[in-house]
Amino acid sequence: MISRVAEHCFWLGRYVERLDAMARLLRVNRIFVLDVELPREERWLPIVIISGERERLAEHLRSDVPEGDAVEAYFTWDERSPVSLRSSLYWARENARNIREVISLEMWEVVNGGWQWFDRGPAQRLFKKDRDAFYREVRILVDQFRGLSQSTLLREEPHHFMGLGALLERAGQTARTLDTRHHTLDAESKRAGTAVELARWNMLLASCSAREPFAKRNRGLPTGRSVAAFLVLERTFPRSVRYCLDEACLIGRRISPRESGRPAAQPSLAALDQLRATVAGYTEPLLFEDSIHALLTSVIEQISEVCAGLHRDYFDPSLPDMTARAGAPPPVKAAPATERTPVMTAPIDHES
């Protein structure tokens, strides 16, 4: 498929995943802070940290300790935030709009209809009137999109790249969510088993839609260690780091170009395999032998490395390389500069 189109698919998958994650974080945290009495800096700050938006938000709110409504409004509506629901939905739609002939009509209608809803009055009114219903609407939108991509799309490259984007985004999201609690995961807290502590682990699990799946695997009360082990290592849980990387590697086999029947070596896919192997080598005790913070940080970094590699290998292969692969020897003249027109091409109209 066309490289640019593959990139739009990849980012469409990522933005929808990001939309889902942020809506869930906001919804879960909103309920969580109602449950327990927490110091102010523990209420909404973790969300801000997960999103990597601490500095921008502090500047925006003129306060280091952000509070509920302001945080929710910022992460819902503010287009300055690259991870707000607004930004994710806008960019999901923009990417979809660029590849309308690739995705199914049904998928387009969901993402376009969703944006029309979000960008106009009804969403704003619902946000004011019934916050929980608002987040539920966003979730339904995401679920419809995912369901339709399963039921209406050919199982070929566009589907693969969309899935790859979603899985890598999700693995990073889970790692970041867990990392905000890294200092307490292994602590023999005096408060272990207290209401606050349990609420905290429940909140963490719920942020990853993991409460019930966790309960199916763990009979005891959740502890920092058991929660961390579940979210990183559980092979059957679809939001665990391990599961996401396993699945991403499977997709990698499908998109890797074949030379004489075998997958060709692609640096990005090799890096992905390597990362998966590293994570798969861990067990619960090993997780805490060294710093889990260091492990999570390295996972997050390596995921961005893989994404950069995918860009080089698939989305924007350099022109001289392309020319060489076009069959003939490379041109004698210097290859023309790669003019990569950004998505925001200046409008010029030639239609009559």
Add this chain to the structure above:
Amino acid sequence: MDARPPPRRQQRLPVFSRYRPLPDAYDELFAASGRPHPAIADVVARLEALGGAELRARQRAADTLFLQSGVTFSVYSDNRGVEKIFPFDLIPRVIPGEEWRSLSRGLVQRMRALNLFLADIYGPQRILNDGVLPRDLVLASKGYLPQVHGIMPRGGVFVHVAGIDLVRDGDGRFLVLEDNLRCPSGVSYVLENRQMLKRILPGVFSPSGVYAVDAYPMQLSHALASLSPVAADDTRLVVLTPGPYNSAYFEHGFLARRMGSELVQGSDLFVHDKRVYVKTTRGPQPVHVIYRRIDDEFLDPAVFRSDSMLGVRGLFEAYAAGNVTLANALGNGVADDKAVYPFVPDMIRYYLGEEPLLGQVETFLCARDDHRRHVLANLDRMVVKAVDASGGYGMLMGPQAPTEERAEFAQRIEANPRGYIAQPRVELSTCPTLCENGIAPRRVDLRPYVITGHGGDPWVLPGGLTRVALREGSYVVNSSQGGGSKDTWVLGASNEEDT
């Protein structure tokens, strides 16, 4: 879907009972007597049976559906596009089958002549040597590309897709208003409007025997593949778009989707050794036919405008070498130049030895001294158009324009006579249209689409884009100037199947 509310047992509001056609204009549905034209009376009766309230409810449902499905065009200022739906009026414009068949013959004749003209101009130039057309006027056209001289496109086809704008005069005769032979747009709305009316007005539509329009994308890809440098089955066809901020971006994607081809931007393509390739996740793949929706001068920065970011360096060489088919061909602008338009009837006589079947609008060339004097003396009765503009831009509606604007145009004409033509204002026909205060006559035009492939006659899409000037009293139907569209029904499909 709330498109069709359950039938209600209440008194129906009349639909057309208070409708009065304008005195000087031909009306598409009603004769001067106030009765519907006999050939389309059944359709009018079925619309009447719906009732006024129901019609409005369905109009609202249609608007919602268009927005949801993202059938939009972009209007922009600065760099950021704003998407709008193309206003749609659900009362169809209906053309009797008999009338359509003669219109269609006229269009085929015109396209054959225009193709021969282009092949001649970029070849032996017989028509200029024989003095039938003024050489200076033709070669001074901005659309004439000297670089293209001597390059014969495959099959001799220059105009693969044409959109011919037609209007009706006060007597109901179809006249050609202008030819669009470069990147005519709008066909996606023809297909989408039809889809919509079939959902919204099934009871009116189904018994009427309306010709289907769905075949357009198939006809187009078939025609283009027939002109490919390689076998049709091995052909990679792409649609080349300037990108999502182009006003017709929706259409580019729509056609790519319906033709099963890929939508590409200039940056997706490159040329190596005079062959065109598309960058894919599996390396470069050859491209054989490009349905391009980018204007000539932006197509190859190496040959035309060097600041173009939309085109593909080297594309011209690949085209000249015959390794890629461009649709439409390069250089067509010389044939749809508004100053060349008055000579199309001469072309038809010259190349085909036939009399033109379609009339056209009397046109004054400001480049000619006698014409210019006449135009300047009668500006208050003229429509003045820049020869290379489109979309309703660069135009003076003399009868309606304020004095200062007329004075300004007079100066422009004096400064650049070759740049302008003038025509008397035609009393465009009207069609009943749903307005704020009931149903009122609004001016319409018609753009049929003609596809030309290898050998055989051009194919005319039965129907076309009916554009409607939604503002009361307006004669300008362009979407950029507050125009909307209607579905165009050509009747007679059921008769044809019977015989």
